[in-house]
């Protein structure tokens with residue numbers, strides 16, 4: 001399966017900060033970019049485009065239609081006690097739904113992080129990264145960056161291996 005990765009957020013707005021991993025979403029995935037490049041092509045958003053929707057359309061155009069799967073890379077953050085892995089996909093796409101479920105299952109099995117499941121969405125947070133790319137896309141949030149036990153459990157090399165197996 002030919003894969004493209006989108007590193008969530010961008011240089012000027014790096015997403016959530018994890019006090020336990022001492023990193024933002026952007027820096028967390030930038031730190032494994034070298035390994036991601038071994039299993040797919042890595043794309044980053046243009047930080048000079050101010051609108052989220054326009055950034056997503058721009059990256060979608062650059063990614064094009066040669067890939068089987070586009071994976072947007074994020075981590076979650078809420079209130080410190082929420083934990084687990086969840087993956088978003090565009091609700092009507094049942095192929096993406098299956099891949100999203102597989103990812104959640106593997107994260108749970110290999111690292112013991114709670115499986116919050118695959119969530120089909122029709123709008124809202126993260127939707128742009130799912131609908132402006134084609135054909136199949138998932139947005140992963142393998143752990144909560146503000147939850148201590150999730151941050152202890154997450155293993156970067158294992159995460160890359162699971163992404164490789166999708």
Ligand SMILES: [Zn+2]
Nearest residue numbers: 008015025074
């Ligand atoms: Zn994010």
